[in-house]
Amino acid sequence: MHIESPKKKVAKSNKEVFEFLTDIKNFETLMPDNIDKFEVLDENTFKFALKGMPEIVLRLKEQNPHDKVILGAASDKLPFTLTADITALEENESEVGLSFEGEFNAMMAMMIKAPITNFIGTLSNNMDKIGQ
Template identity: 70%
Template sequence: MHIETPTKIIAKSKEEVYNFLTDLQNFEKLMPESIDKFEILDEDTFLFALSGMPQIVLKRKEQIPHEKVVLGAASDKLPFTLSALIEEKDAGTSEVTLSFEGEFNAMMAMMIKGPITNFIGTLSENLTRI
């Protein structure tokens, strides 16, 4: 399953956006209002829980300075990644696209597509306010 947000314009340089996204504590600022729990587990891992949803643990999988940050599921039960692609629009302005990639059976994909789309949409929208 592949879900991608529309590209958002961020009034920060690509370096500033990258630095923001590589500090995992900042993801708490991007979470939906329905967040029940957010906890940093180690320098590369955090967990969060939204109302009515199970806890999700995300681990930093890849970083390409000032261009890309990839987080992935810490568990192999539901393998997925969440990537932020950062491009410079002009000096002091960046374009960011979030994409979700996951391997799910058809039934699971059907159940989670709506909530995942809403979740990454909220992350993307909140990123415009950093």
């Protein structure tokens, strides 16, 4: 299953966006309003839960300075990745596109597609909060 958010312009350099996204405690800033729990487990891992959804543990899997950050599920039960592609537009402006990639059976995919689409849409919209 592949889901992409629309690209979001951010009034920060690609370096600032990259540094924000690789400091995983900052993801709390991007979370939706219906967040039930957010907990940093270590410098590369955090756990969160949205109301009515199970807890999800995300780990920083890969980073390519200033243009890509990949988070992945810490559990192999539901393998997926959340990738932020960062593109420099100008000195103090960049564009961020989020994509979700996961291997799920048809029933699971049908159940989670809408919540995941909404979730990455909210993360994308909240990119405006970077550096505030």
